[in-house]
Each structure stands twice: as C-alpha cells, then as structure tokens.
Amino acid sequence: MSKIAYINNRPFAIKEGETMLSFLKRNYGEKKVPTLCDAPNLEPFGSCRVCSVDVALQPGGKTKAMASCHSPIFENAYIFPDSENIQKLRKNIIELVLTDHPLDCLTCEVSGNCELQDVAASVGMREVRYPEGENHQHYQKDFSHPYMTSDLTKCINCYRCIRACDEVQGEFVLNMAGRGFDSKIIKSFDDNFMDSDCVSCGACSQACPTSAISDVFESKSIVAQSEKTRTICTYCGVGCNLEVSTKNGQILSIQAPYDAIANGGHTCLKGRYAFKFYNHPDRLRTPLIKRNSEFVPATWDEVYDFIADKLTQLKTDFGPDSIAGISSARTPNEENYLMQKFMRAVIGTNNIDCCARVCHSPTALGMQRAFGTGAATNSIEDLNYTDCIFVIGANPTDAHPVTGAKIKQRMMKGVTSIIVDPRRIELAKYATYHLQLRPGTNVALLNMMLYFIITEDVMDKDFVAKRTEGFEEFKAEILKLDIDELAQITGVDKDLVREASLAYANANAAMEFHGLGVTEHSQGTFTVQLIADLAMITGNIGKKGSGMNPLRGQNNVQGAADMGAQPHQGAGYLDVTNPEINARYNSFYNAKVPSHIGYKIPEMFNAAISGDLKALWIIGEDVVQTDPNTQKVMKAMDSLELLIVQEIFMTETAKHATVILPGASFLEKSGTFTNGERRIQRVQKVVEPIEGSKPDGEIIVDIMNRMGYPQPAYTPEGMLEEISGIVPFFMGATWENLGDNGLQWPVFEGGKDTPMLHITEFKRGLGKFTFKNWRESAEVEAHGKDYPYIITTNRELEHYNCGTMTRRTGNVDILTEDVLLIHPKDAADNFIEDGQMVCVESPRGKVDIKAFITDEVRPGVLSSTFHFPEIMLNNITSDVHDSEAMCPEYKVVVCRIRKSKGKFKAMANS
C-alpha cells in the first residue's frame, strides 16, 4: 500500500522523496500552485514563498503555511493549496514585490511571457497599498554584450540566474552582492556582461522569470507571440534540442526545451545565439560556374547540366574512380546517405569519405576492432551513475559545452576524475588527477595505466575471462614495458599515473570520454584500442555509468559514418569488399556498386595531385582551411578538372571550385542528426531556404535524376524509410517514432532503442585485447631537432571549426582572433611578451599569431586554433597521419618560434 496525503481532504498516493510541490503538480494540476523562484532544471530554493500552502497534521487540524517547493510531502499531510489564508499570503507577497518593480508591463519586453505578471494576475493583484519607499529603480541597463542584456530594475531577487550559472553551467559568473533589501545581482566584480567572465550560455536569461536578464533577441518576449519549431543544433555532437521561434518566416530567437534528454533546458552560446549566419548577406544565393577565373552566376539547370555532362565525360574517359565525393557531417543522415549512394550507385565508385576522416575515424576503427561497433557504448545520462570520470584528449567545456558542463558538475560534486591532456584545460582544474603528458605520448601513458592495473592486481578478472580474448598475449607484452622509460617519455610522474590507474580500476563504474586529442595522432587508432583495453580490463563495459564514449565533434559526424560516407564501408558499416554484402547493395540500389575500397580524404588529395583523381564534389566542408598542410590541399584542389563545392558561404575551399552549389543551412531543411550517444533526432525545417539556395538533399536528388538514376524526391519520412531498409541498426526508426527526443541506435522493429551497447556480449562476440607499443611521431623524429617546440591545435568555446558560421554571428565580437598559448618560460626564453605577434614556423611554412602567455600549457608545448582564415594555422600542420585510419596528426606539429619581425601579416594564400 502506498502512503497517502490529502489535497483539500481528497486522498492521493505520495511518491517517496517528492516535494509537496511535485505532489501537487501531479495530483492537483501543473500550474495550480504559483511559483517564482522554482525552475524545472534547478534545485528547490525557497526564496519567493508564493508556493506556500497550508498544511495540517490531521483532518480539521491547525494549519501552518509551508513553502511547498522545498518541503517534503509526508504521510497523512492535509494540504490546502489555496485556502483563504494562502491566497492572502501570496497576494501580500506579490504586493511587496511590486513595491520595488516598475509597473510598466505594457512596454516591457516580456509582457505576455512574464512569470511575475502571471502570478500577479493569478493572485488577483489590484493595488499596492504601501506609500512610496526606497527602491532600486535607478539601476542602469547593461547592453555591453553582443548577446546578454540585463535590466535589474526588473529583478525580483529569485536567484534563478545565479543558480542556473552555478547548477547548470557551473560558471559562477553571477551572484548576489550586498545584503537584505539592497542585495543585487552582480556579474563577476559587479562588472558589465562583456567585462565579466560570462561564457554567454544564456542559462541565466532562460531562467529569469522577468526581463531582468535577457538577450538581444529578446528571446522570452518572442516565445509568447511566435511559432515554435523544435529542431537539433548544427554545431557539436551533443545534439542539443532547440526550440526556434519564428514570425513571418524570420527566426527571432532560440531557447532550449526543458524536456530534451540530450540537453535538458540547456545549451551553449553557439546553439542558443549563433544562428544569425543563416540569413547573413554573405550567404550564397545562386549557383556559380567559374569561367575565365571568375565566378559567374548560373541557373540551376545550367549548373546541373554542366555537372552531369562533366561527370559523365570524366567517368567515360577515366573511369568512375577518377571521381570522388566528400560528404558533410554537418548535413542530415538522409543527405549523407544520398551522397554516398550517388557516388556508389550513380558514379560507381567507393571514393566517398567525410570529415570523420580528420576527426574520429580512428575511434570508429579502433572501437570496431575491439568491440565490433565504432560508437559510444553508453549514454551521457550515465554521468549520473558513474563514480569515476576519465577524460583523455578532450576539452568538453569548450568543444562540447553542454556535456562539458554536466561533467564539470559531477567533478565539482567530488566524483573522482582523471584528465589526460597536455593543457590544463578547464576540467583539469577540478580533477582529482591531471596527467599533463607531452603531446604524442598517449600510447605510452595508457600502457603505464594498463601496466599498473595488471601489476597491482586490480583488474576485473571475471570480465576478462568471460567477455574477452587475447588477454594473455596482451599481458605478456605489457609486463615487458619499462615504466621508468615510459614515465620519461610522457613526462608524467609514474606514481601519479599509478594512483590514477587505481582510481579508475577501483571505481564501481568508470566512464571514459575522449576527443580529438586521442585520434588526431599517428597512433590514433592504437590509442583508441588501448582505451578499449583499459575499459575491458576493468570491466567498464556494459554497465551503467561506465563505457567508452567518444565526444563526436560535428553535429552529425556519427551519422555521416553510419550512412556509409566512408570508402571501405557502405551504409550501415557493411564491408564493401564482401561479395554477399555487395550483392545486397546492388539489389537494394538497383545498380552495380564496386567491391574495392575507395580513397580516403588524404588519398584523394594525393590522387588529385598525381592526376588520378579528376573530379571532387565536396559538400559543407572547408578542406583548405581545416585540413592539414594547407599548401598541399590547395595544390590538390587546383589540380582537379572539376571541383564542385556545395556550401552556404564562399569558403577558402569554394574559392578553388569550378562550380559552386548554394546549399541550405540546418534551419532550412528536415532530416535527422545522430548525436555522439547514437541518438537519432529529428531536424525540422524552421524557415524556407533563402532565395536562390536549395536543401542539399534536393540538389543531390536532382543530379541523380539528371544523370539517369530514378531517385524519388526528397522527403525526410521517405528517406528514413529507405535508409531503414538497408542500415540494420535503423531498422525500426521511422519519422514518427523518433518523437521529440529521438531514439538511440540500434533501433529495433517496433521502435525499441538501445541506450547501452555490449551489455551481455560484444557486437563482435568477445572483446579483443590488443597491445601496441609507443612510437615517436614521424614528425618529431624527422624534424624534432630543428624544430624544438610542439604546437598542438585546439578549439575555443565561441567558435566552431573554421568559423564559417560562427564568424558570421555575434560570437566574433566575443572572441575576435586565434591566439597562441605559450608558457611564460618559453615566452621569456624567446623574448616574447603577452599580446606580441609570434612567428611560428614548421617544416611546411610559417604563420604569425598573437601570443597569449599562460601556464595552461607546459614548457615546450604551444597551442592554437584554426577558427580564423586570417591565420590559416594549417599552413604549418603536417600531413603525417594515423597509420590505420589516416586521420591527420593535428595534435603534434613541431615548430620553432620567434618574435615576428614585421607587424602582423597573414600568410599569403599563394
């Protein structure tokens, strides 16, 4: 029998541990009890007191007013949520609030969507009886920031913004200062937003019940009077759900829905605010064909004919393998599927790849080798169940801000944590262990961890015996290692590594996250395999709060690979060389699909330069700015007979194109994105594509048809149906059953999905242990002597990849340029002062970057970003690649530094 409590003398069952407010919400009505300081994603706080209810211990007993938001419900409580006494109490509280609040509702930004207004109306507020007293209506508004605004005359001191900044984002930018009647919201040292340490996530603005903290889009006002569309963010792989408000076909603002599993009412400044690129004047609005080195506008028909004729001619003259495609991880699954289908079924080549090549291809390959599936084993939600967080080669608070914030929250609460990173990243400050290794020594460090786990006898023997293979051989190799030598290689104290290893192994459930600091190395795939070893040897697979969880960089990089935008596996990761599978593809596509592996992206560049590759179709990928060794990439682009670039802006790559196709942004089309935890989510068209552009899927279908392949017109439902017919793990996915929060693949018939993989057995049967020894990068071996520093590349919160989109939003006013992180010692040794231009020279070339002196990096290690084309950092990066997956080694680039001679000059593009 469940316990009972009473609302207005009617009995209802209570849930263990719930508050009176949630009890009332469940049984009496979601909105029946007014609240002001309560918010769906914040802990109960108890400041406003308008949620007070009368409570008696027995029928007809003496009542006492209690704040329902933080009072636990108890058995046989008699609750009177709107007794006369309570109604009066609420009204009197609101009256007090209004003694220090402007009565200018009609002209207020949030009129119609103001919680104070709603509560005042619901309690029947008619007059303020107090004589005029002291107030805070003299506070100045703050319009200092590109996004955030504040008007503290509207503040009711509910602390929701402060709590959002603390409990959701974990940034502590906001607080109250002073006390009592004069207490007031401050940003940092009572600065304005721009001068404060604000990271512009907007959690405070969304949390504010009035317009005291808002944003330049007046998001809250807009929500009240506009249409809303739920879609998925286009930036990182977290897959934040966004609620986009539109009016008359214009996007007004974006909020984060509270019921979204992926982001729970939170998102970052990219997702929430960096959307104004979508109708930026720079958008491409017509197809362009380069004639006599000039881009000339063309009609769609012209450009389609041009492309179809040229591709047909090249295919006839040089064979299908003279043509290649690079699909876009920024576009939906359906468009990726179409692009690879076009290459395979229409052109007849496996020369199809995507940007996963330059980011997580080693993850996919390494995890496939170890487990059989190249995707995250667990869900982000598992953070709530883990007792050890292990982050290697990832900086989630900048690159995956919502997941980063969740990790940070857990770390602040004291969950044991290990950070392996050459930089003292934000999370490292909160970590139990920070193993600050030399870039390029991940394999050595992981081997040390594995060594200690074996020698200290803290492994999960049962798991290893029942679920894995290859352990004995692996163990024998590990035990041969010289730990002191490895400690010297990594530059990390062996005792510290030992302690961290024990912490990981002894946790009930240890959860691993990694990013490009693992993959973008010459030993990237091996590193992934060793991380898998670490997870298996400690039994951290197949249970809640554990697993191996790559943080996927682009919004749909998981999906792009899932859909077969890679040269060795078709849609659904099926081996193109396998005759049986080949036959299945042939019959499904009703076309002959080749059975030999195609070019990976770096091979495409080499083939272009050597003349074997004649045509390349690139969708939404700026390889010139983002791929390593810029000069070489440009040479490859210029060697092609036909370069088709399908883009939303004139990128560095597009400048080299023969034909430019104006595609559509994520806000202008429908489909699905698959986030880093395998969650297939619905992208829904918010506005029509800007005039002159077309959704990318439609463009591909048009060209397929133009080249004689009967592909039906693009609809998200129809495409998903086709995909579910060939991709095994999409079998049960339909547009309808994906719902608001999507489904995690594999999705079985009927729609049952999979939050966790490998629970009882691995996809490949037994998990495979593999030993790999550390090897110095060829880059360091060849040039280390002459180029004594290592520069490693990273990302900044404000910008995304090469900045094509974020540089066309207010974000560019927050972070204006790439900088070079340099340790004070290295700066001093080279007579470099903070803010001075530094010439960074590698064997490939040199760039000038502004110095930012910080001890976040260790001596000998530099770090920078490639968000801005003014710097073109990839002029200096090398084309050393991962030995297995050909992912470029962006993370280890040798260089030398000196103070720039002249004033700042960008590396010429010629």
Added chain:
Amino acid sequence: MSKNLSELSGRKGIVDNLFEKMGQAAKETGAPSKKDLDDLAKEFLMGKANTFGTTSFYDFMKPENKGKKAYVCNGSACLCAGTQDAVKQTLETALKADEIGHMTCLGRCHENGAFHYDGKNYSAKNADEILAILNKTEQPDLDQYHVVASKAVLTLPYEGFEKHYAPFRDALKQPPTEVLNEIKESEIRGRGGAGFAMGFKLEAAAKEKSDTKFIICNADEGDPGAFSDRYILEQRPHSLLFGVMMAGYAIGAEWGIVYIRAEYPESVEIVQNAIDELRANKYLGKNILNSNFNFDLKIIQAQGAYICGEETALINSIEGQRPEVRTRPPYPTTMGLFNKPTVVNNVETLAAVHYIVKNSGKNHRELGTEKSSGTKLISLDSFVKKPGIYEVEMGTPLSEVIYEMAGGFTQPMKALHIGGPLGGIVPISKIKELTIDFESFAKHGFLLGHASVVCIPESMPMINYLEHLFDFAAFESCGKCFPCRLGTKRAHELLRKSATTDYKISRELFTDLMDTLRQGSLCAHGGGIPLPAKNALEYFGEELNKHFEN
C-alpha cells in the same frame, strides 16, 4: 546554498579556510582588494562573483567598510540608555565621520556607551574617557558586571585544567554512545533560542555514516541585550571547549569549530588561549590520551552579520558562501558544513555538557521544570540595580530574578524586551506571571529565547523602539526570501514615517504585513520579528493609537 560551492570550499578542509582568508584580506583596510578576491576565487575554483558577493555581505568586509576606524554600538540596550549620540559626537571630534561605523551589539548592555576601536571594545562613561582611549593615554579596566547564581551550573568556579578535564578523561574510556546517552538523558534543550533537544541533534549526526563530521559552536551572540555567551567565552572558556570536544566524541567528529562574532575580539583571544592550552597538554590532535579519539579545534572569526546566528547561515558563512539561510531538509545533521553531517550548538548549551558528563544526565534532568531541564543564564542591562549575568534553575519566577536578585530597576520601566529582537515585549505588569522556562513564555505569548533582557524605560516611545527593531531587522535580513527582504524594509518605513510625520499606518496593511512576515519567511528572522510588534500593539495600543488609522 550552493552544493557546488560547499564542495569546492570543502576541498581544502577547515584548515585552509576561504572565509578566514577573506577576513584576513579585509583586516588591513576594512575590505579586501579585487586582487585578493580574484586570487581567492582562483584558489578555491570559484567565480569572482562568489568572493565579492560574500565579502560584500558583511559589515566588516564590504567595500563601504573600507577605512572605518571606530564603531559605535547601536544595540537596543545602548539605545534605551541614550548614551550613543554623545559617544558618536565625541568620536567625531577626533575622527572623520566616514571613519566611524556601527556595530550591533558589543554586549556591553550592562554599562552602555559601548564602542569598538582598534580591535577592542570599550564602554565609555564620558567624553574624556573616550578621547583618552583614542589617544591611547589611558587603557580603561575591563568591563565589570555582576555574576549571580541561585543554582550554579554554568557559573561554577573553574577548578583548574587537570580537575576540569577529569570527566573528559573518564568519558574517553567509555564508548561515544555513553556520552550521547548522558546528554540525551539530561534532556537539555538548545539555549540559542529555539530550544531544540541537543541529544536529538547529536544522535541524528552520530547515526550518519561519513568519513568527516563537524561540531560547531555557535558563538555568534548577536541578540542586542545578550552577553551571557560572552560571559562563558571569556570567563569559562574551558567549559565551552569541554562541551565541544565531548559532543565531537559523541557524534564521531574530528573537528570542532568555534564561530565567534567579530564584535567580541576579547573572546577570540581568550578562547584561542584556552585552545592553545589544550594543545600544549596534548588534548588535541590524533589519538588523544591514547583513546583513538582524533579531534582538533579551530576558531572562525565572524565578520559582522546578525543572520550568521542562524545555523544554516552560519554554515554558509564558514564555507565562504553568502550567509543566506538554507532550506531544510536536508538538516545540517545530514548535510551541513561542506555537505557533511554537522551539529551546531549554542555556547551555553555546550558549556552545560561539563556538568552533565561530570554529574550525569539524570542529575541535570532533575534541575528545572518538566520540559525545560537545567539552569538558564539571563543577561540584565544597566537599568537594573545590579546589571550582569544571572543563573537560575529553569522555572524560577522572573520577578525573583529582577526584583530580588538584581535589586529592581533604577528608574520607571514600561516593558522588558526579552529574548533578543525577535523576542516578545513584556509589559512590566506581566513580569509576575512569567517563570524562566520555554513553556511559560510561550504560553503567555512571549519567547524565552536566549533570555537577554533589555529594559525599556517609560521615557522611550514605543513607536521609536519598534522603528529601531525593524531598522535592525531590515538591516540584518539576509535578503534571500521575499517576505523578509521586502517586508522588514517596508515595515521600518511605515513605522519611521508614522514616528516622524503625521502619517498614520493602515491597520489592515500592517496586520497583513506582519502575517506575511510571520507565515511566509524562510527563517525565524522574518518569521519572528512580528512578535514584538504584536506585543507592543496589544499592551501599548493606547500609546501607539495615534500612529495608526482607526
């Protein structure tokens, strides 16, 4: 009440304490520099807004405090004595006006004329004396007050270190549950004001499984009119420390923290000396007296905020958070300091543990009344013939204390304000009906509280006294909950307006406001302040009528 901030502050344990460091940074100039606040924020992995927000809360760290040299007491007793205008005027002849702040209250209610200068408290009888203090030509004697007991428990003479700690040594030979049982059996209730059973709190914390627990002594005796805790801190420090150590032993805590208000600088020094003495005798540290009991003591000096007497605000204060009141549950015994199980007890409560452990809980239980066991200290101000500290068994008639033991009043009184600012205003005619215990006061619509007594002379208009009370309540409100932050302010404005102009307060509005404060406030600060107003309207209605609409 940020759980994150509690954790982050707690990462450094109690030894390396954020709040203490803030205080140190403020010491020189009266407020920490931005550089200090930035460094502390980085050290403790918080935001600048956290360190700035916290320090801006406290009278002795807020930016406005920079450059203050002297502080004049503006507590209720000094107000009623009418001594403070003269003190301030004299100080202004030697110091700039903005170098003079105020403190509430210095616990010199028995002498008045109280002010604080250069880290010490004084009660000046005349201008010459004040100037002599400022010029450092004369150091006055320590303050003097009577200490009278009809039943001595807390005022028993100190017998010297060895003898005093004999019961402690014996107790360590027993399991902690024995000490806990004695305390439970004593049925002692908290002396801080709320009267909550001490044994219950200790037992709740003892049951919690945690590698770290804390016992905190609340020595933030902020009630104007009260100086009984100061008496114990300065005259019986070892009684207090004995209690803290025994309570720590009972719950399995390894740290005892004595949180002493900044307004009592001498108390800090005296208690620190007593701790040093314990340490010198190896009564602190690991494996004390080979008992396996590990325990240490630390003083945290407050920085001027009345609300810190509320236990959850006090915990936030030690953590270096803004001392705003937390919601309960979770109770501190489950999730207190640094989110660890914590018991907070008042000075007088802890000091009684010596008697309990020495003489048994049962012996203590036999003192006092059925529901209020033991004895109680009472602070009497300068309007009685023998101002000072009185110890009586619970249940002793109030009239006996006032008229017999203290010799009655020096001039005609209209009322006694008993139990601090949130206590009731007892008209002189009611004195004979009250006995010193929780139940008697509650039954008559008053509050025993901490049993401080401020005498309100006939010459003091009740409207002015109420205005003073609400001025204090508004000034000391933490500002977290809406009713208290706004309500105390508006009440003060109404009272001031009606006291200084012909404005008449609407009775309906005032009643609504008092009801809102009483029912709606998060803690006893806003919830308690209507009580004296209600008493005043009930017993001094005729006098107050002209200030209210009919």
